[in-house]
Amino acid sequence: MGQIVLESVTKRFGNHTAVNELSLTVTDKHFVSLLGPSGCGKTTTLNMIAGLEDVTQGNISINNRRVDDLPPHRRDLAFVFQDYALYPHKTVRDNLSFGLKMRKTPKNEIAGRVEETSRSLGIEHLLDRKPRELSGGQRQRVALGRAIVRRPEVFLFDEPLSNLDALLRDQTRSELKRLHQELGTTSVYVTHDQEEAMTLSDAIAVMSDGRLEQYGTPEEIYRRPATEFVASFVGKPRMNLMDAVVDKQGTLSVPDSQLTAQAASDLPEQVRLGVRAENVRLSRKPADGTEISAKVRLIEPIGAATDLTVITSSVSLKVRAGAFEDYSVGDEVWIGFDESNLHLFDTQSGARLEVKRTAPVPEGQERAPR
Amino acid sequence: MSRRSRRRYAWASLRYGLLGLALMYLLLPFFWMFLTSALPSSDLTSMPPKIDISSFSFQRYAELLTDPTFLSPMWNSTVVAVSTTLICIGVGAPAAYAVARFRFPGSRAFMLTILATQMIPVIVLAVPLFVILQAIGLLDSYEGLILTYTAFILPLVIWILSGFFEDIPPSLEKAARIDGCTRLQAMVRIIMPLTATGLAATAIFAFITAWGDFFLALVLTSVEAKTLPVRTAEFQGLFKLDYKTAATAGVITSLPVLLLALTFQRYIIKGLTEGGVKG
Numbered sequence: 001m002g003q004i005v006l007e008s009v010t011k012r013f014g015n016h017t018a019v020n021e022l023s024l025t026v027t028d029k030h031f032v033s034l035l036g037p038s039g040c041g042k043t044t045t046l047n048m049i050a051g052l053e054d055v056t057q058g059n060i061s062i063n064n065r066r067v068d069d070l071p072p073h074r075r076d077l078a079f080v081f082q083d084y085a086l087y088p089h090k091t092v093r094d095n096l097s098f099g100l101k102m103r104k105t106p107k108n109e110i111a112g113r114v115e116e117t118s119r120s121l122g123i124e125h126l127l128d129r130k131p132r133e134l135s136g137g138q139r140q141r142v143a144l145g146r147a148i149v150r151r152p153e154v155f156l157f158d159e160p161l162s163n164l165d166a167l168l169r170d171q172t173r174s175e176l177k178r179l180h181q182e183l184g185t186t187s188v189y190v191t192h193d194q195e196e197a198m199t200l201s202d203a204i205a206v207m208s209d210g211r212l213e214q215y216g217t218p219e220e221i222y223r224r225p226a227t228e229f230v231a232s233f234v235g236k237p238r239m240n241l242m243d244a245v246v247d248k249q250g251t252l253s254v255p256d257s258q259l260t261a262q263a264a265s266d267l268p269e270q271v272r273l274g275v276r277a278e279n280v281r282l283s284r285k286p287a288d289g290t291e292i293s294a295k296v297r298l299i300e301p302i303g304a305a306t307d308l309t310v311i312t313s314s315v316s317l318k319v320r321a322g323a324f325e326d327y328s329v330g331d332e333v334w335i336g337f338d339e340s341n342l343h344l345f346d347t348q349s350g351a352r353l354e355v356k357r358t359a360p361v362p363e364g365q366e367r368a369p370r
Numbered sequence: 371m372s373r374r375s376r377r378r379y380a381w382a383s384l385r386y387g388l389l390g391l392a393l394m395y396l397l398l399p400f401f402w403m404f405l406t407s408a409l410p411s412s413d414l415t416s417m418p419p420k421i422d423i424s425s426f427s428f429q430r431y432a433e434l435l436t437d438p439t440f441l442s443p444m445w446n447s448t449v450v451a452v453s454t455t456l457i458c459i460g461v462g463a464p465a466a467y468a469v470a471r472f473r474f475p476g477s478r479a480f481m482l483t484i485l486a487t488q489m490i491p492v493i494v495l496a497v498p499l500f501v502i503l504q505a506i507g508l509l510d511s512y513e514g515l516i517l518t519y520t521a522f523i524l525p526l527v528i529w530i531l532s533g534f535f536e537d538i539p540p541s542l543e544k545a546a547r548i549d550g551c552t553r554l555q556a557m558v559r560i561i562m563p564l565t566a567t568g569l570a571a572t573a574i575f576a577f578i579t580a581w582g583d584f585f586l587a588l589v590l591t592s593v594e595a596k597t598l599p600v601r602t603a604e605f606q607g608l609f610k611l612d613y614k615t616a617a618t619a620g621v622i623t624s625l626p627v628l629l630l631a632l633t634f635q636r637y638i639i640k641g642l643t644e645g646g647v648k649g
Contacts, residue, residue: 052548071552073547073549073551078548079544079545079548081544085545087560098546099548099550103550
């Protein structure tokens with residue numbers, strides 16, 4: 001059992017509030033990511049769970065046991081650091097066994113566990129080396145091993161992949177996922193990389209300015225972002241966001257362009273409209289009359305798809321096209337929106353506005369079925 | 371020889387030439403002091419000086435090392451320098467650690483004050499120090515001298531050591547605390563071994579400073595706590611000039627420092643250039 005509960009946890013450094021009234025429950029055996037830009041309070045939150053940082057207000061419990069007054073080593077958790085934090089003067093074997101030694105584990109048990117762990121990570125041939133004799137990837141494995149060998153209730157990760165190069169990062173990411181599937185240890189993972197968060201997590205907590213913006217499954221975060229911040233932070237390329245107005249009939253239009261879409265009538269007059277690149281309809285010829293013309297500005301092939309930047313008279317949009325589709329800069333294309341894939345946000349609070357699909361659509365505004 | 375290799379050769383000669391000059395500048399006085407202590411005075415004062423290894427005599431060393439008026443200052447110097455070093459490292463290491471790791475109100479001001487104390491010339495403080503020590507009855511005592519040296523050396527020790535501690539990534543300590551250490555255990559088991567070279571270099575610096583001080587010892591001691599440099603200077607009295615004994619005392623005085631430096635030179639160089647160990 002390794003359930004973690006944070007109840008309105010606040011951390012202040014002097015006048016600066018790093019974490020503000022954060023409440024979060026990490027279900028036992030789940031892998032949860034804290035995602036956000038640097039300075040959003042995610043690492044501070046992790047440090048508070050670990051006990052490396054005091055809690056200013058609120059409380060933290062692990063397994064229904066209040067831990068916020070306990071020192072780190074009495075919380076039964078392991079921490080993997082961004083810079084590995086291996087003890088430079090100790091061999092890999094001693095690095096792995098140090099935590100067990102400090103807990104007075106019997107010697108033969110330590111040896112057995114170190115052996116088992118190093119075998120599962122493929123580092124058994126490195127046991128007698130010092131950290132400086134290892135490559136970055138090997139150090140990262142040892143750092144993982146040091147966490148695993150203790151068999152704690154909870155793993156905490158602080159951007160463990162950010163010092164690795166791209167290829168190694170992808171490999172280690174898969175390895176982390178495999179380890180979590182095997183061990184099933186409750187994990188909290190801090191990252192600013194939304195791709196890491198998406199691929200690894202059972203649930204993602206998106207943070208900004210010390211506040212929790214949204215907590216949900218990767219699918220919920222991606223499909224129904226709760227705030228404009230989440231919408232813009234999660235997803236690659238970044239979601240297209242623009243100002244739009246809603247008229248009395250519930251028709252949404254982007255000022256100075258002919259972009260319109262049917263929304264609902266109970267919305268505020270001004271909204272922020274968001275649409276992901278892959279949800280913009282793209283064609284070379286107008287199909288049903290709702291599209292508008294745009295010009296290709298930039299072509300960014302990413303292999304499996306091609307991202308286009310197109311501009312209409314007033315807005316610039318990212319649009320996703322098929323792999324290596326034959327576009328050139330300056331081409332005229334036609335773009336349109338699907339109502340079902342639009343995201344609307346309040347202009348003031350940034351909160352998501354729900355579009356009620358049941359809203360009556362005035363006669364004559366109905367679009368011809370495609 | 372191509373022009374390029376000739377130029378490189380010229381550079382190398384110049385570099386080694388300059389190094390040789392610097393080495394001579396540093397070693398010649400010591401060499402001369404040694405010769406003075408071992409050769410008959412007449413040989414050295416003749417023109418040109420006669421340097422003959424067969425006439426080397428170490429009799430003066432034997433005399434000095436059995437002379438109670440020399441042995442007691444030697445013991446005094448040892449007690450004072452070793453105590454000062456132990457206190458400076460014992461107090462300085464935790465202080466430097468605190469300055470390097472925690473931001474507390476006035477930590478910046480504290481470090482600046484430390485630096486500021488080093489700007490005041492010792493000579494300005496000598497008379498006030500004399501008056502203070504006299505008032506508290508510590509004139510011509512171990513305690514008085516240790517206290518004074520600590521006051522001068524400790525700030526520098528804190529300053530130097532905090533640099534070493536700052537170079538240790540904080541995550542190492544966090545890792546140790548997660549692994550089951552208290553803050554103190556983390557410092558002793560992880561931080562200290564990593565700063566060993568820095569600690570050694572700093573300790574030697576503290577020892578050499580205390581061991582070699584002449585001026586403060588001259589002002590603050592007279593009989594009981596007189597140190598080696600002061601005693602050595604006495605061989606050059608008002609009406610007599612015993613070069614040979616003075617030189618012998620000089621060699622004996624500098625020997626511990628020399629031995630320390632030679633033994634720990636690897637650490638000193640590593641400590642002074644690297645500034646700790648990177649994780």
